[in-house]
Amino acid sequence: IMASYTQVSYLTIIGVAALPALLYFLSVAMFVRIEAKRSNAQQLEDPDAPGIVEVLKKGWHFLLPLIVLVWALIYGFTPTYAAGIAIASVIVASWLSKQPMTPKTIVEALVQGTRNMITTGILLITVGLIINVVSTTGIGNIFSLMITDWAGGSLLVTIVLIAIASLILGMGLPVTASYIVLATLSAPALYNLMAHAQLVDLLVAGDLPQQAKAVFML
Incomplete structure (x- = not known):
């Protein structure tokens, strides 16, 4: 939206918004920690929870649509066209997993997205x-x-x-x-x-x- 409204490249907008975005997430993390300390919230230990390395091994392909979307926006495609490419890349990325999308699941996903x-x-x-x-x-x-x-x-x-x-x-x-x-x-x-x-x-x-x-x- 910002790139199309201001006619500024998406890469420039990313560079300008990087610091405010970082400050935003740091402030959110700070307030979450303050609230946790104030309410004496305890850390939950889940021995069955997978580690980050294991998660990346099983689901690294889910990063591909995000990379494709950002690349398309930086390259100069319109948001609508970039979103279409990203949706297609989701289908392709699913074929790299153990549960690839079938025509039925693709239609169901499109219907759910429309809703x-x-x-x-x-x-x-x-x-x-x-x-x-x-x-x-x-x-x-x-x-x-x-x-x-x-x-x-x-x-x-x-x-x-x-x-x-x-x-x-x-x-x-x-x-x-x-x-x-x-x-x-x-x-x-x-x-x-x-x-x-x-x-x-x-x-x-x-x-x-x-x-x-x-x-x-x-």
């Missing part, structure tokens, strides 16, 4: 309606103007306000829907601030193109 996507599809339709309302009524521009006004031209304050809005939206929407709505509402505010800052830097440095100077003279 699971109904809720997500309804949410995305609702998000599409929200985006159309935002675009038609101009709420997005009003929201951006409000953010810019409250931030007083500060990019840092703008990011903090957008983060708060993201937190509120994330309470009632899934990640993808929350990102789409937030990007529609907040992108103009960030773009205007960054564009204004770049313009000021160009004016101070005297690197403004001749065409732009002519516009300012008018």
Whole structure:
């Protein structure tokens, strides 16, 4: 979604999101440990639980669809096409296991996947309606103007306000829907601030193109 919306390569997005993702999982692990200590939770010992090496030996082929999906996105395929390739690779990967998928299980898996996507599809339709309302009524521009006004031209304050809005939206929407709505509402505010800052830097440095100077003279 981010790559298609921003027209930025998926590899660049991975690089930018790596540190925030790491911090997120570290914070989750920290809070889990704190809660476990607070509630005196004891570690469960299961002598029959397989080790990580044994799990990888038996199920290494299940990593292939994930690798194929990431490769397809990095290579520049659309998310829909990449998902299709990954689904096909799941079938191929199953043939490397002791329980390969048969035509019957493939159909059952597709049916189950379709059922699971109904809720997500309804949410995305609702998000599409929200985006159309935002675009038609101009709420997005009003929201951006409000953010810019409250931030007083500060990019840092703008990011903090957008983060708060993201937190509120994330309470009632899934990640993808929350990102789409937030990007529609907040992108103009960030773009205007960054564009204004770049313009000021160009004016101070005297690197403004001749065409732009002519516009300012008018």
